Amino acid sequence: MVRTTEFQEKVYHALRKVPAGKVITYGDLASVVGVASAQAIGGALKRNPYSPQVPCHRVVSSDGSIGGFMGCTEGEQIDRKTGLLRNEGIKVVDGKVKDFSRRRFIF
DNA sequence: ACCGTGACGGCGA
DNA sequence: TTCGCCGCCACGG
Numbered sequence: 001m002v003r004t005t006e007f008q009e010k011v012y013h014a015l016r017k018v019p020a021g022k023v024i025t026y027g028d029l030a031s032v033v034g035v036a037s038a039q040a041i042g043g044a045l046k047r048n049p050y051s052p053q054v055p056c057h058r059v060v061s062s063d064g065s066i067g068g069f070m071g072c073t074e075g076e077q078i079d080r081k082t083g084l085l086r087n088e089g090i091k092v093v094d095g096k097v098k099d100f101s102r103r104r105f106i107f
Numbered sequence: 108a109c110c111g112t113g114a115c116g117g118c119g120a
Numbered sequence: 121t122t123c124g125c126c127g128c129c130a131c132g133g
Contacts, residue, residue: 026129037115042128061129068128
């Protein structure tokens, strides 16, 4: 049983609305959930109890960086995250999201 | 492109 | 329950 706070649930719920092939920044996601801290989003994703249900891999940094994945800012986890993004049609080169045009998901 | 600072929430002690 | 520290960040210099 995973204890999730309302904050985390909001984050997960908002993230759930992001379809495959699109990515969102931590800041934008924070804006959606109504908080001013993008880092808090990262913290929530880090403790993400739901793996594929909540596409935490579709969340990238504002500068296009992949960001982190499963608590790691680098390593094979990141490589895996990159693979998932590419699998969804997102172009990722050198740890950066190239197709940044659709990073903004209109809610 | 890189580093430092700012700001907010979560979590542990 | 309260205080302090850390973090998958954002932005300016």
